[in-house]
Amino acid sequence: xxxxxxxxxxxxxxxxxxxxxxxxxxxxxxxxxxxxxxxxxxxxxxxxxxxxxxxxxxxxxxxxxxxxxxxxxxxxxxxxxxxxxxxxxxxxxxxxxxxxxxxxxxxxxxxxxxxxxxxxxxxxxxxxxxxxxxxxxxxxxxxxxxxxxxxxxxxxxxxxxxxxxxxxxxxxxxxxx
Numbered sequence: 001x002x003x004x005x006x007x008x009x010x011x012x013x014x015x016x017x018x019x020x021x022x023x024x025x026x027x028x029x030x031x032x033x034x035x036x037x038x039x040x041x042x043x044x045x046x047x048x049x050x051x052x053x054x055x056x057x058x059x060x061x062x063x064x065x066x067x068x069x070x071x072x073x074x075x076x077x078x079x080x081x082x083x084x085x086x087x088x089x090x091x092x093x094x095x096x097x098x099x100x101x102x103x104x105x106x107x108x109x110x111x112x113x114x115x116x117x118x119x120x121x122x123x124x125x126x127x128x129x130x131x132x133x134x135x136x137x138x139x140x141x142x143x144x145x146x147x148x149x150x151x152x153x154x155x156x157x158x159x160x161x162x163x164x165x166x167x168x169x170x171x172x173x174x175x176x177x
Contacts, residue, residue, distance in 0.1 A: 022065025023065050023067065023092060024038050024040055024061065026038060028056060031055070032056055032057055033054070033056075034056070035059055046088075046090065049086070053072045053082075053086075054074065054075055057070065057071045063110065066091060068090050069116070070088055071086065072084070072085060072088055079123060084105050085104055086099065087100075087108055099118070099134060101118075102120075103130070104123060105119070106119050106168065107166040108166060111162050111165075114136050115135050115136060115162075116134055116136055117132065118134075128146050128148055129147050130144065130145075131144065131146070131166065132144055133162050143162060145160055145171075147169070159171040
């Protein structure tokens with residue numbers, strides 16, 4: 001194929017993604033097997049990114065519309081149901097960012113400054129609950145808070161503000177706050 005023809009063919013595939021515009025929403029099927037992502041101009045199925053992926057959960061769009069994200073539900077050796085293992089972010093240029101930190105991701109949220117926060121812990125029993133704040137562009141951990149799921153004592157260290165939007169276990173606001 002001649003260089004000019006190759007360039008024209010490449011433009012056919014790159015141009016639509018570059019001009020896609022911001023994400024405006026997503027629709028998760030009732031059985032969580034599929035997720036449709038929407039921009040102002042188009043809708044398309046979210047890609048399955050994991051070999052053992054069985055579905056999608058917790059879809060969100062960033063406040064600036066540059067990202068849409070979800071948690072990939074994956075088969076597990078030890079449960080009869082899929083677990084939320086990998087956080088996947090799709091940028092408006094169609095590049096993917098994956099966060100697979102080992103433990104299930106039970107909640108997550110886009111935060112300020114191009115960051116994402118998520119809460120992880122084991123599937124069953126009492127355990128350490130880990131809250132991570134990660135910068136998206138380079139996947140760098142910039143904040144972490146850990147607590148023990150059965151410890152609701154008032155001696156808990158100061159809880160960072162970014163934890164509260166995804167807090168479910170451990171963080172207890174002191175009286176009067």
